Amino acid sequence: MVNNPQTSDKILARPCSGVRKVNLSDLQGKLSQRGRARFTDDELLSALKQAVIDGESLIWETAVIESTTEKEKESERQKWRNRAVSVFETLNAENKKIRVQWTSDNEMVITVY
Numbered sequence: 001m002v003n004n005p006q007t008s009d010k011i012l013a014r015p016c017s018g019v020r021k022v023n024l025s026d027l028q029g030k031l032s033q034r035g036r037a038r039f040t041d042d043e044l045l046s047a048l049k050q051a052v053i054d055g056e057s058l059i060w061e062t063a064v065i066e067s068t069t070e071k072e073k074e075s076e077r078q079k080w081r082n083r084a085v086s087v088f089e090t091l092n093a094e095n096k097k098i099r100v101q102w103t104s105d106n107e108m109v110i111t112v113y
Contacts, residue, residue, distance in 0.1 A: 038090070039083045045090065048112065052093050057111040060084060065106035073106070080108055088112075 047058050063080035067073045081100045088098050093112075101109045 039086045040090075041083070041087055044084065044087050048088055048091060048098075048110070051110070051112040052091065052096055055112065057109055060108045060110055063108035065102075077102060077106075077108075084108070084110055 041062065044060055044062070047060075050056075051058055060080070063084070065073055065076045065080075067076050084098065084100060096112055099111045099113060101111070103109060
């Protein structure tokens with residue numbers, strides 16, 4: 001059996017190419033944030049606060065569907081629903097949820113229950 005220490009020494013001495021160690025404090029302020037910032041709408045937030053108290057449903061007039069095909073309409077509905085849920089989650093209303101429904105005129109109806 002031949003012992004070849006020179007080969008293993010070369011492998012250990014060679015750093016990984018294309019990779020380097022960094023100190024995260026040196027990169028502070030340079031790292032990008034993951035994802036987007038939470039959607040906010042102050043008018044919807046205040047309306048949802050009131051809906052938690054009185055239980056009334058509301059129509060969010062900002063949520064406008066402009067698409068013509070059913071697939072695009074469904075995609076836009078989902079986008080607006082996600083935005084409403086995001087705003088509602090900022091309330092931290094315990095044991096409360098929202099239900100989103102759409103009228104035949106593509107108006108978004110939000111009910112807190």
